[in-house]
Amino acid sequence: MIKKILGSLLMVVSIGSGVAMASEAGHPWDVAPDKINDKAALQNGAKLFINYCMNCHGASLLRYNNLTQLGLTEDQIVNNLLFTGKKVGDKMTIAMSPKDAKLWFGATPPDLSLMARAKAENLGQPGTDYIYTYLRTFYRDKSRPTGWNNLVFPNAGMPNPLWQHQGPVEVTFTDTHEVEKDGAKQWHETVTKVDADGYKTQVSDKVLADYKGHASSHAEITYQDKEKQAQYDKDVADLTAFMGWMAEPQQEFRKTLGMWVLLFLAILFAVVWQLNKAYWKHVK
Structure with a gap:
């Protein structure tokens, strides 16, 4: 069990x-x-x-x-x-x-x-x-x-x-990945932006020295x-x-009904518990 x-x-x-x-x-x-x-x-x-x-x-x-x-x-x-x-x-x-x-x-x-x-x-x-x-x-x-x-x-x-309704937005993508160059592996952080018209531009690509993390990707949206x-x-x-x-x-009714059911069961449990004690009090 x-x-x-x-x-x-x-x-x-x-x-x-x-x-x-x-x-x-x-x-x-x-x-x-x-x-x-x-x-x-x-x-x-x-x-x-x-x-x-x-x-x-x-x-x-x-x-x-x-x-x-x-x-x-x-x-x-x-x-x-x-x-x-x-x-x-x-x-x-x-x-x-x-x-x-x-x-x-x-x-x-x-x-x-x-x-x-x-x-x-x-x-x-x-x-x-x-x-x-x-x-x-x-x-x-x-x-x-x-x-x-x-x-x-x-x-x-x-x-x-x-x-x-949304208005113009820009998105910045930050991508951390591993690159093999001249037989050696390096971790790079690449930042790419997408402007409000939908055109992509690579902003930066830098080497991360002594990076001990893992590959990751992050995006941030900016409302203009x-x-x-x-x-x-x-x-x-x-x-x-x-x-x-x-x-x-009916989700709100379901939640309200659930609370009333739990309250009813709690009261019923108290009543049954007292009834059980009264029924068995003379039984050794």
Whole structure:
């Protein structure tokens, strides 16, 4: 029995370590602001999702009238969020067929209904952190067919849907790697910049003497318009919160119900414990 328990614990630790290593291998995720109870933020996120994401991505597990749970009336949904002749009770699907999407983009854009749950790391960060970081790390890249690239998902097939909100950005890549020259190995640190127009320029390439580390790569994105960045970060946080809500609309009810169930079980345990003591007090 003890061996089984230890084996299970070791398996959990190994899974957690694997997840940590996988996370370290890519661009680190930022923590998305918690706006799941902010109705105004969720409404703004719904507006952004319908206006910018639903050109290519559907949310087929949700109906438009589900948005009433965010405090919107059906009239507001019809007047402000329905532009394709659909009814308020229809599913949030798009007109583009999967066949055409694959022909035009090389791959069918995924349905985003459960994306916030699908991107959650096992025993790690929630998927909303992935979405939040992904949307904030787009940059111009002239070498890509779409003219865009992404730090979280390198060589992503989609362009930045919110590029007008984001404003110009620059990216600095710092790459530490080993180079063999004249039969000897040297560690180099190469710095490359991608400007706001998407053109790459190597800034420096220096030798690291007595370097004892390992190969690594680091990227830093810089917004050139700080005022625009603040608004963009807010919009992305609202959109992320909506996608988190969309993936599980009843999550707050589930959490509240869970707390009441635990409280009930605690009271029941106390009652049963006292009943057990009273029942067995005369038994030696």
